[in-house]
Amino acid sequence: MTKMLLYVVFLFSFLVTVLCSEDYNLYGDAGQAYAIEVFLGHPAQKLNVLVDTGSTTLAIATYPRQDNNEYFHFDNSTSINDSGKEIQAKYSQGMWLGRLASDYIQFPSLPNLPEVRTDMALITKSHKFFMNGSSWQGLLGLAYLPVGAWGDHLIVESWLDSLDRRLKTPSSFELKLCGVKSSSNATHYGNFRVIDDAVETYETIFRTPILRKRWYEVGVLSMRVMYLKQPNMTSVPASTKNSQENYVSTDLNIEMCQQLNQEKSIVDSGTTNIRLPDDLYRQVVDELKNAVLSSNILILDEFWYHAEAACWTEPQNWSLPWLAIDLLSTESDQEYFTLELPPQNYMRVVSARNNTSENGTVPEFCYKLGLEAGGKETVLGYTAMEGLQVLFNRSAGWIGWQSSNCGPNARITGPYNVTTSIRAACQLNKVISDGAMSIKAAQWTLCIISIIAAAVLIYLLAPCIKMMLMKPLPASNQISLSQAALVQQDST
Known part of the structure; x- marks a missing residue:
């Protein structure tokens, strides 16, 4: 009886653990962003x-690389459609050359998504x-x-465009990036899911508008170093409304805002660090460095x-x-919210292992700055x-944070x-690209404009063409009634 009771308790605990635990489908090594498994x-x-x-592009390696012999054997796929046409892409770091093809892709961790044929490089x-x-063989572009x-x-x-066409409805996606599981583990993990905009109901969420639909370009208003008034922050909620009482905060810095958005400010999960304009980067780093020195930490x-x-x-x-990090809000042109990131975000674990030396095994825990x-330019990388949970609503044109x-x-407050227009003060009033406007749409627009221009030209040249084709008629002494009336009015 006792054994049976213990067995029931164990089975119940196991089922609770399985049902309550979350499946994570994103994994990555230190500094290598987050990867997902695909078929x-x-x-x-x-x-x-x-x-x-x-x-934006799904790009897959087709050859072995250094320290990685895994790649896509496209010759083994019976469904591949290789156009043979050359394409290329250049990133902030690195570039590749390849050929345009199409094939089927499926996500084993997302069984509700259908298999779709999509373009790939x-x-x-x-x-x-x-x-x-690197433990990954390609890139899944989501811009x-x-x-x-x-x-x-x-x-x-x-x-994503192929998926929308297959589902006949626009889709959004959410990234929940969890970082490392512990300070003694350099592997990070998270979750990726696709959301049907037609059926999803969104909870309380802070939203920032996508200013231009190329990258996920947003309005980053400031980057500030925040000092604690109280050392214990465990009682502070992760997401609050109008609550910064535990921090010393400053007003919105318009000059900094213009500097941050001078070129572009984007949210990029494929970039590791937070990138800042050079002057602002030195300013923030100097402030952090002084804080470390005052805490007697040698770095x-x-x-x-x-x-x-x-x-x-x-x-x-x-x-x-x-x-x-202050972000423009979708609710009002005079409203913003703040992402508040603890030092665990920007002091990144890059190595957690036992190192072998002459004196035996020595543990080594290494960190890099996430700035x-x-x-x-300004880039909010995955650091x-x-x-946080970050929701990218592509069709509606906003990014939600919770x-x-x-x-x-990390938390959001x-x-x-403010009393003035943030877009105007920070010079965020850029030309907004329509989400439906793509390169293909632009080409069709150019084609239509060319046809209209040709039609107008033919219309203007029609009288000349007609005169050239028709024989000249003998001169006539008749005039129109309108001409006769004008002559008569002038003579009186």
């Missing part, structure tokens, strides 16, 4: 591709694109069509300015300032997304109001 072709070949909101050559030891791969007179459709300058790792024999429990200089049940203790 390509018929018969299906299992590969891993990065989920990338900073590009068969990568034949690359430069600084695949990192050594809009204008930032897809290009070729001569070619349009490369994205997987060399190479860590802050040259992307070098800092290592310790034990995992670090950081008690450093938080970072605050970098970006020239004139700014960990600990707290997460995994990852760093607001909304906050």
